Amino acid sequence: MKAKVYVTLKRSVLDPQGKAVHQALGSMGFPEVKDVRMGKYVELELGALDKTQAEGKIKTMCEKLLANTVIEEYRYELS
């Protein structure tokens, strides 16, 4: 089983990197970009687990290490 984890700053937290990239895209001639949020992408190769087991474990991994829930939120896909 494979898990894809996406970690981004919460909406309520200012993202200085996203802001800088947004400005750069604007000066490249892409005024249609209204907002940019930067984040992290983590791929986890998991052994044989059923979906419920995997979800429980991934939530713990995200809450304890992969994301800092004071400033970040996460979502994941299992395949």
Add this chain to the structure above:
Amino acid sequence: MKFGVVVFPGSNCDHDCHHVLKNVLGLDTEFIWHKTNDVSKFDCLILPGGFSYGDYLRTGAIARFSPVMDAVKRHAEKGKLVIGICNGFQILLEAGLLPGAMLRNNSLQFICKFVHLRVENTDNPFTRNLKKGQVLSVPVAHGDGNYFADEATLADLEKNDQVLVRYCDAEGQTTPESNPNGSARNIAGIVNKSKNVFGLMPHPERASEKEMGSLDGLGIFHSILQTA
């Protein structure tokens, strides 16, 4: 009073702290390797600055899982003293020993310069030798020092006198211009509720000898000694 300076892989201010404590102040000081899980002989622990574990994932995020951190937690629970400086502060935040988190500096630049700090509260072991409102000159050196906490946490910190130092100008005014990194409410250093765990981004150990351009960092170490 026995001091311990924790060494993580990637710490790089450990020797500076050790030098100031041992050679400048003449204190009983030892290094503590991060694999140690017993720190019971120490009275005050310093988590020094640097780039522990290469700042991978987030600053302090991996160091928090070093074996020594369980011992640091037990040490703190006993009411003994802990100071996290720069990366050490980031580790204390990640470990949940202090509230809040660090974001990238709002300028996106690594900042390395002297800043002014205003002493906000002195009823604690770390600033008791200083005067409320006193302005210190101490250097910062970080890329992720933009302190963040939600409004409820910030209100709590203020109410309990947990903000110990704020970025300010030479006159002691906390202006947006004197805030080097975008920190909430110009916060440069906070203490936990029980006032025995202190984290700050500026480096007092780099302002502890005449040759370094400032002696203002010594005030913090002198405060701790007065506690003993």
